[in-house]
Amino acid sequence: MGTYTIAPRHLRFAIKLACAVVLALFVGFHFQLETPRWAVLTAAIVAAGPAFAAGGEPYSGAIRYRGMLRIAGTFIGCIAALVIIILMIRAPLLMMLVCCLWAGFCTWVSSLVKVENSYAWGLAGYTALIIIITIHTNPMLAPQFAVERCSEIVIGIVSAIVADLLFSPRSIKKEIDLELDNLLIAQYKLMQLCVAHGEKEEVDQAWGALVRRTTALEGMRSNLIMESSRWAKANQRLKAINTLSLTLITQACETYLIQNSRPEMVTDDYRELFAEPVETVQDVHQQLKRMRRFLTWKGEHNTPVTIYSWVGARHALPAA
Numbered sequence: 001m002g003t004y005t006i007a008p009r010h011l012r013f014a015i016k017l018a019c020a021v022v023l024a025l026f027v028g029f030h031f032q033l034e035t036p037r038w039a040v041l042t043a044a045i046v047a048a049g050p051a052f053a054a055g056g057e058p059y060s061g062a063i064r065y066r067g068m069l070r071i072a073g074t075f076i077g078c079i080a081a082l083v084i085i086i087l088m089i090r091a092p093l094l095m096m097l098v099c100c101l102w103a104g105f106c107t108w109v110s111s112l113v114k115v116e117n118s119y120a121w122g123l124a125g126y127t128a129l130i131i132i133i134t135i136h137t138n139p140m141l142a143p144q145f146a147v148e149r150c151s152e153i154v155i156g157i158v159s160a161i162v163a164d165l166l167f168s169p170r171s172i173k174k175e176i177d178l179e180l181d182n183l184l185i186a187q188y189k190l191m192q193l194c195v196a197h198g199e200k201e202e203v204d205q206a207w208g209a210l211v212r213r214t215t216a217l218e219g220m221r222s223n224l225i226m227e228s229s230r231w232a233k234a235n236q237r238l239k240a241i242n243t244l245s246l247t248l249i250t251q252a253c254e255t256y257l258i259q260n261s262r263p264e265m266v267t268d269d270y271r272e273l274f275a276e277p278v279e280t281v282q283d284v285h286q287q288l289k290r291m292r293r294f295l296t297w298k299g300e301h302n303t304p305v306t307i308y309s310w311v312g313a314r315h316a317l318p319a320a
Helices: 008-030 037-054 060-088 092-110 115-135 138-168 171-194 200-227 229-261 270-274 279-298 306-316
Strands: none
Touching: 008 037, 008 229, 037 060, 037 092, 037 138, 037 171, 060 092, 060 115, 060 200, 092 115, 115 138, 115 306, 138 229, 171 229, 171 270, 171 279, 200 229, 279 306
């Protein structure tokens, strides 16, 4: 049987989650809210939801982003519920029917928007349902109920964020830096494969995996910008990196396709140049220096456009 150990970051997250729940409960009781359990549930959902998705302690940006989505969804749902109640207070059956249509509409919209934003629309739908079902016997309490619902949700989210800040928030910046290094190495290896004109299945698998990694890096960027305004410049560089990464993939694939009809375009000189194996980012930088010297000697007009553009774009790739 294996030995189970608790990593320090797992223990830290457990303390962070407990602190968020207790803080939300304390504030809820302090302000004598009608249902402080909503604040507690919100703190737990906002803190623990991204943890289940990440398989461990969530990043600070994910907690704050999920919290903002929950606030937006709750406010939209409360406003929708109040509008429905005001317009149809004398027709309870019609009010319930319209509320169900609203929930269906929100579910439909959530299937159209980005996956990370669908949470807000789903929440807007069932928040309206909760309010209308709860106050259908006494509609005059709707405004008070909606205000309390919004207040408790905000308290829970603020508690989760405060607990995250108190116990060393986990930044995604280090993960992005590591992924950038791996992405650059993968870009070079794809170009190696395309210049060598490897098997089509292998090339397809390599560029498909690289596109997925580029897309994943874009998702990590959205988490980074939520962490702190100090990452604004890094966010701009990551936007440029996303575009350049897709450009490098396109140029590598074009190099492969050109050789299908005109194999003489890529001579043995280029195959030997790209044949050198690379394992680290430093190896890639050394190879790129050699390539730039070689292309300067060879001349732009005697170099395949895709290779010349690839080396130029790779040299322009900024660091995050």
